[in-house]
Amino acid sequence: MLRINIPGRKDIILKYLVLDMNGTIAIEGHISEETISQINTLAEKLEVFVLTADTFGKAREACSSINAKLVIMDPARPGGQTKAEFVEKLGAEFTAALGNGYNDRLMLKKAALGILVLEEEGCSAHSLLAADVVVRNIRDGLNLLLKPKRLVATLRD
Numbered sequence: 462m463l464r465i466n467i468p469g470r471k472d473i474i475l476k477y478l479v480l481d482m483n484g485t486i487a488i489e490g491h492i493s494e495e496t497i498s499q500i501n502t503l504a505e506k507l508e509v510f511v512l513t514a515d516t517f518g519k520a521r522e523a524c525s526s527i528n529a530k531l532v533i534m535d536p537a538r539p540g541g542q543t544k545a546e547f548v549e550k551l552g553a554e555f556t557a558a559l560g561n562g563y564n565d566r567l568m569l570k571k572a573a574l575g576i577l578v579l580e581e582e583g584c585s586a587h588s589l590l591a592a593d594v595v596v597r598n599i600r601d602g603l604n605l606l607l608k609p610k611r612l613v614a615t616l617r618d
């Protein structure tokens with residue numbers, strides 16, 4: 462559990478971390494050692510899920526050393542709806558979500574904390590408007606949770 466007190470808002474109590482894979486934690490299906498290490502540190506406090514349509518067919522291998530549950534989505538269903546339903550089922554009020562694509566917009570909006578990652582693949586402008594915070598890259602995004610004071614400075618009223 463991770464409790465974040467932000468002046469002017471209700472405390473954010475996080476239990477879950479939901480991560481989009483491609484364009485967010487992975488670039489062309491590859492996840493850096495640094496990202497793996499950051500996620501595994503967060504996994505000591507939060508239950509972590511990686512959601513993907515597995516576009517590159519590398520998800521299982523890429524996530525093998527991450528302490529997270531890999532959720533491969535049904536490609537026949539719209540990804541945005543699937544991701545939003547997943548977050549709702551977990552408990553959106555206890556969830557931090559990180560994503561970059563158009564199909565992340567609904568989960569970013571529903572989550573207690575939605576973080577939009579720009580990274581090398583860019584991001585959807587729709588998802589950008591649905592997020593609470595926008596970061597340049599996944600390192601900065603995960604650091605907001607590892608060093609929550611940074612988040613407080615950005616979100617306080």
Ligand SMILES: [Mg+2]
Nearest residue numbers: 481483484562
């Ligand atoms: Mg993506």
